[in-house]
Amino acid sequence: EVQLVESGGGLVQAGGSLRLSCAASGFTFDDYAIGWFRQAPGKEREGVLCISSTDGSTYYADVAKGRFTASSDNAKNTVYLQMNSLKPEDTAIYYCAANSGGLCTGRYHYWGQGTQVTVSS
Numbered sequence: 001e002v003q004l005v006e007s008g009g010g011l012v013q014a015g016g017s018l019r020l021s022c023a024a025s026g027f028t029f030d031d032y033a034i035g036w037f038r039q040a041p042g043k044e045r046e047g048v049l050c051i052s053s054t055d056g057s058t059y060y061a062d063v064a065k066g067r068f069t070a071s072s073d074n075a076k077n078t079v080y081l082q083m084n085s086l087k088p089e090d091t092a093i094y095y096c097a098a099n100s101g102g103l104c105t106g107r108y109h110y111w112g113q114g115t116q117v118t119v120s121s
Contacts, residue, residue, distance in 0.1 A: 001026055002025070002027055002098075002109075003024065003026055003112075004022055004023070004024045004097070004098060005022070005024075005112055005113065006020060006021065006022050006095065006115040007115055008115060009093075009117045009118075010117070011118045011119075011120065012086055012118070012120070013119070013120050013121075014086060014087055014120065014121055015085060017082070017083060017084045018083050018086065019081065019082045020080065020081040020083070020094055022078065022079045022080070022096030022112060023076070023077065023078045024078070024079075024096075025077065027100075027110075028077065029072060029077050029078075030053060030074050031102060032099060032100055033051065033103055033104050034050065034072070034096060035047060035048075035049070035050040035096070035097045035099075035104060036048040036094060037095045037096075037097060038092035038095065038117075039114075040091060040093075043092075045095075046061065047061050048061055048081070048094070049064050049068060050104035051072060051079065052102060052104050053102035054102040058070045059104050063090075066085075067084050067086075068082065068083050068084070069081075069082045070082070081094065087119060088120065088121050089119075090117060091117060091118050093114040093115065094114060094115055094117055095111055095112050095113075096111075097110060097111045097112070098110045
């Protein structure tokens with residue numbers, strides 16, 4: 001069964017950093033686009049960034065530019081979201097997701113359970 005499991009969330013003060021992990025099983029990251037999303041209470045889910053498997057590029061949402069970066073370890077089927085200069089507005093549940101088309105604009109069929117990130121003032 002395809003699974004994605006996020007970890008690394010927690011409580012951090014504004015200006016601090018966290019690194020989230022997304023471990024996948026049941027498929028190979030090399031052929032999938034991997035996206036990070038987040039959802040705050042009462043708000044809709046929004047994209048954070050995505051790693052495309054077709055062009056190898058990482059695409060950033062405006063909220064992530066200059067502060068968040070992505071990396072991956074394909075041998076371990078694990079991707080990481082490094083978050084720096086965190087703000088209280090970044091507080092949300094963070095999810096990783098994958099789609100088999102390899103394009104960040106594709107359909108994300110597989111989702112993790114999410115990990116909570118809380119940023120205090």
